[in-house]
Amino acid sequence: MSVKIIGTGSAVPKLRVTNEDLSRILDTSDEWIYSRTGIKARHIAVEETTAQLAAEAAGAALSMAQLAAEDIDLIIGATATPDRLLPGLACEVQRILGAAHAAAFDINAACSGFLFALNIVNAYLRSGVYQNALIIGAETLSRLTDWTDRGTCVLFGDGAGAAVVAADGAGETRGILGMVQGSDGGRGMVLSCGNRPLNNPYVNHGNETPYVDMNGQEVYKFAVKTVPAAIAQAVEAARLTVEEIDLFLLHQANYRIIEAAAKRLGQPMEKFPTNMQERGNISAASVPILLDEVNRSGKIKEGDKIVLAGFGAGLTWGAAVLGW
């Protein structure tokens, strides 16, 4: 028994906002943003909702998998930016697609959300509880960023990526070969975002804002240390070496973080495709959008070994090794 991604899809909003566009509304520049992060542009939702982007990505993944929405028995939405708190994103996607036979729920593991969702469906599918699952990372982070804070708003974008994951009879070199995930809530406040405060007659209100607040340098240090270590552990769990990995698809927070991870792993940057140049950091959607773009470009060959890795708020991290 193996658990395999059999379809991928992605969607981004129509509006493309370049670094030059941002330099007209903020004290920033293309030079600063590009040299520190690798980001040139990002797509920002104006009319699109998280659920619409998620459903578009999911529809594309279903078409590639040649499955109908009714064939799906589990939908997991990974998001920190659902359109509404209730109903959740996964149930909204179920409604839009007509996936009437699925159980649907959301998780929030920030930028690691897609990896955590993959780990959950891996367990469900391997144990025989479900056959076909849909996992979606979808965000409209533009709703959570303070557009007067140049230190954060230039980093993020909006979009969705999805994958259809199925249990199949293929041998041990296919499907999900190794996974690790972890969290460090003790350091969670280095990347936070407040919610609506408790609002009852018995509380004094705190002053946390409902916007993303980040200690960039702490998150940077966490990422360059934790991500290569998690990848090395997942590769070992898959009984492979990093040299045997064909592609490493990492969360697209910052080009310099990816370069540092490549260096620590002793692997060439050609094995690390990136899309943050055009997409920015889309939290839970980054990894599945990159996976879909690389998949559709024809860069992945059957039998390739691929690493997916996410990291971010929580703090959380996850890595998976796939045999394609």
Ligand code: UT7
């Ligand atoms: O998915 C979540 C994961 N998040 C991450 O992985 C983020 C990891 N961290 C980073 O990528 C980097 O820390 C950043 C790109 C966020 C920031 O880069 P940095 O080299 O750590 O810059 P900094 O925050 O130390 O700021 C350096 C300077 C400051 O000015 P002063 O105090 O030196 O005068 C900032 O005010 O750059 C200034 N600055 C900007 N200048 C122009 C901050 N943002 C901007 C901006 N444009 N957008």
